[in-house]
Structure formats: C-alpha cells, structure tokens
Amino acid sequence: MEVKNLFDAAVKQEILVRINKLTPESKALWGKMNVSQMLAHVQLPISCACGTHQVKGSFILKLLGPFFKSILYNNKPYKQGLPTDKTYVISDSRNYETEKQNLLEKLDRFSAENIVLERHPVWGKFTKEQWSKATWKHLDHHLQQFGV
Numbered sequence: 001m002e003v004k005n006l007f008d009a010a011v012k013q014e015i016l017v018r019i020n021k022l023t024p025e026s027k028a029l030w031g032k033m034n035v036s037q038m039l040a041h042v043q044l045p046i047s048c049a050c051g052t053h054q055v056k057g058s059f060i061l062k063l064l065g066p067f068f069k070s071i072l073y074n075n076k077p078y079k080q081g082l083p084t085d086k087t088y089v090i091s092d093s094r095n096y097e098t099e100k101q102n103l104l105e106k107l108d109r110f111s112a113e114n115i116v117l118e119r120h121p122v123w124g125k126f127t128k129e130q131w132s133k134a135t136w137k138h139l140d141h142h143l144q145q146f147g148v
Contacts (some may be wrong), residue, residue, distance in 0.1 A: 001077045005129060006136040007112055015139055019103065021148040027030040030080045030144050034102065037090040038090045038142050040075055040097035044088045049114040049131045055087050069123035073133035078141045085122070 004011040019039075026035040033041060047053035071078075112128040119125050126134070 036094035036096040
C-alpha cells in the first residue's frame with residue numbers, strides 16, 4: 001500500500017470522489033459503525049490536527065505512543081477491528097447529509113497552513129506531512145470499510 005499525501009490536490013480529489021460514492025444505505029464490510037457514524041468519526045482526527053478536537057488517551061498510550069506513531073502513516077494498511085480511542089468513538093445516531101457535508105468542508109480546509117497541533121497528546125511530535133499522510137490513511141481505511 002502506498003500512503004498518499006492529502007495535501008496533493010489530485011489525492012484530495014480522489015478521496016472526495018470516493019466519499020461522493022457513498023450513500024445513506026452504504027453498508028460496512030466490517031466494524032460496528034454505520035456510514036453516518038463513520039463520516040462523523042473520520043472528521044475527528046482532522047479536527048484534532050486543526051486544534052478543535054481534544055484527545056486525552058490513556059497513560060499507557062501516552063507513554064508508548066511515540067514509539068508506535070509511524071503505524072499511523074506508514075505503508076502498512078490498518079488491520080480491521082483495531083481498538084478506537086474513546087474520544088473518537090461515535091455511537092449515537094447521526095444525519096448522513098450533515099456528516100457528509102461537514103467532512104467535505106473539513107477536507108476543503110485541510111491544508112498545511114491549517115494544521116496547528118504539532119504535538120499529538122498521545123502519539124507525540126507530528127510533522128505536517130505526517131498529519132497529512134495519517135489523515136489520508138485513516139480516510140482510506142474507512143472508505144474501504146464501506147466499499148469505496
């Protein structure tokens with residue numbers, strides 16, 4: 001798997017095309033979230049990078065996270081069913097159109113200039129390129145989860 005840089009306009013467009021292939025009826029191939037919850041879920045790391053979502057993380061994760069942070073942006077795909085930080089879990093009902101529009105707006109604003117968090121509270125220091133690649137990888141994982 002080649003992890004792509006979401007700051008590249010062509011890469012961002014590819015993600016937008018995939019998001020627009022989703023429908024309110026899209027079903028997950030694995031996992032517990034429905035498509036609306038997934039759309040809300042993938043917004044949170046973007047919001048974290050932009051300084052509008054706070055992650056606490058456990059003491060153990062904070063201690064070990066910096067040693068394992070490369071899994072967020074390396075070329076190995078995420079495994080299905082990995083545990084999710086509690087602040088990223090979306091279990092309530094969400095409106096598909098609202099969440100899709102919110103995600104599209106966040107992606108439109110996602111740029112090196114808008115990333116303000118240089119030190120993730122769990123994973124440690126992140127470059128803007130690492131943020132970009134980690135965001136692409138997370139989006140790709142969940143879009144694959146819904147077959148697009």
